[in-house]
Amino acid sequence: MGKVVLVTGVARQLGGRFVRRIQRDPDVERVIGVDSVPPEHHLGGAEFVRADIRHPMIAKVLAEHAVDTVVHMNVTGTPIGRGGGRALVKETNVIGTMQLLGACQKAPSVKRLVVKSSTSVYGSAPRDPAVFTESTPPKSLPSGGFAKDTVEVEGYVRGFARRRPDVAVAVLRFANILGPCADSPLAEYFSLPVLPTVLGYDPRLQFVHEDDVIDVLRIAASEPARGSLNSGTFNIAGDGVLLLSQTARRLGRPTLPFLLPTVTWVGSALRTVGVTDFSPEQIRLLTHGRVVQTTQMRETLGFTPRYTTAETFEDFARSRGPGLLPPAVLARTVDRLAGVLAAPGAAQ
Known part of the structure; x- marks a missing residue:
């Protein structure tokens, strides 16, 4: 008998x-896809x-279904179909994870849990x-x-791992x-005509490419x-x-710089036009950034991404079409301006 895999969040493209993809693995017998809304894309031979x-x-x-492997992909920053807003997203992330873990704890057939975190x-x-x-x-x-949702989700996952030490848990x-x-808040941000x-x-x-996400989840x-x-817990990111x-x-795309005290107001304005999670945490990311080490991903998990961070962004940029300005022209303009500002006496 092969494995029975349950996947949450299958109404999204990534799920x-x-x-x-996982249906093609020779050791997988059945795949059960779960979501609160029917997917608009096909799921192959999986049961929805x-x-x-x-x-x-x-x-x-x-x-x-005597599920032995659970892949929890329904931890996300955006609602499906723009319905429900931030409150529904948080409930699904946090309350949904609590219910799922409670169900896994009571299911003796479950032997492996994979959680998509951030x-x-x-x-x-x-x-x-x-x-x-x-x-x-x-x-x-x-x-x-x-960001706060993911912290809470990981806390519940650690509690589950203590209660069910017989289950292999990968975060x-x-x-x-x-x-x-x-489909993410940052993708929505990069799709704006002016950043x-x-x-x-x-x-x-x-960045990590969606193709690499599929491969490492598998x-x-x-x-x-x-x-x-x-x-265990693994950072997953492309090189560089x-x-x-x-x-x-x-x-x-041109940028429009704001003073830090006014950015919160900008975030509120963006949320009104549909950029769901332009929250204070998203603003902090676009202020201070974040870089993670991926040694454990390579040496312990045994995964090497096919795309670097730059290659991932290049593929994303191609899919979004040309911006307001030709990239080469924009790059030359920015470089020329930076050179002027850095010249001796420019700040006097």
């Missing part, structure tokens, strides 16, 4: 892609169960270390938005996920290969970093 993970009925789904658990602060490892405590815990902390089908920034700051950012949901360990100014150049 649907993972369901279609319409269920809200915030409700106790998810325990019945686990029991009826590097946002580290927060973004002016005195952060240059690079976060999996064991680095944040300088200041996120106070709201998706994958993804850097900002981008790609042609990316609001914080005056005087140029944060370092990391590895984490599988039996460990020789020399690797598919349990990009400055926010570099991303704007690659997109061909």
Whole structure:
């Protein structure tokens, strides 16, 4: 008998892609896709169960199908179809995870749990270390938005791991996920015609390609290969970093700098036009940035991304089409302006 894998969040493109991919694994017998709304994309040969993970009925789904592997992908920063807003997103992230973990705890068939988390658990602060490892405590815990949700989710997962030590638990902390089908607050931000920034700051950012997300989730949901360990907490990101100014150049989009005290007002204005999670934590990321170490991803989990951070962003930028300005022209203009400002006597 092969594995029975349950995947949450399959109505989203990323969840649907993972369901279609994992069905091709020879050791997988059945895949059960779960979401509160039917997906608009096909799920291959997977069985779709319409269920809200915030409700106790998810325990019945686990029991009826004798699920042994759970891949929890329904921890996200955006609602499906723009419905429900931030309150529904938080309930699904936090309450949904609590219900799912409670169901897993009572299901003796469950032997492996994979949770899609985020590097946002580290927060973004002016005195952060240059690079976060999996064991680095944040300088200041996120106070709201998706970042706070992920902190709470990981706390519940650690509690579950203590109560069910027989279950292999893998928490994958993804850097900002981008790609042609990316659906995230940061993808929405980069899709704006003009990018609001914080005056005087140029944060370092990391990205992971959605193709690499699928591949590493599949590895984490599988039996460990020789020399690797598919349990623990892992930072997942492409090699290298990009400055926010570099991303704007690659997109061909001008930036509009604001003084830090006024950025909160800008975030409120953006939320009114549909940028869901332009929260204080998102603003901190676009002010101070965040970079994580991925040694454990490579050496312990045994995964090497196919895309670097720069290649990931390049693929995303191509999918969004040309910006207001040709990237080459924008880059020359910015470089020329930077040279003028850096010239001797320019600040006098």
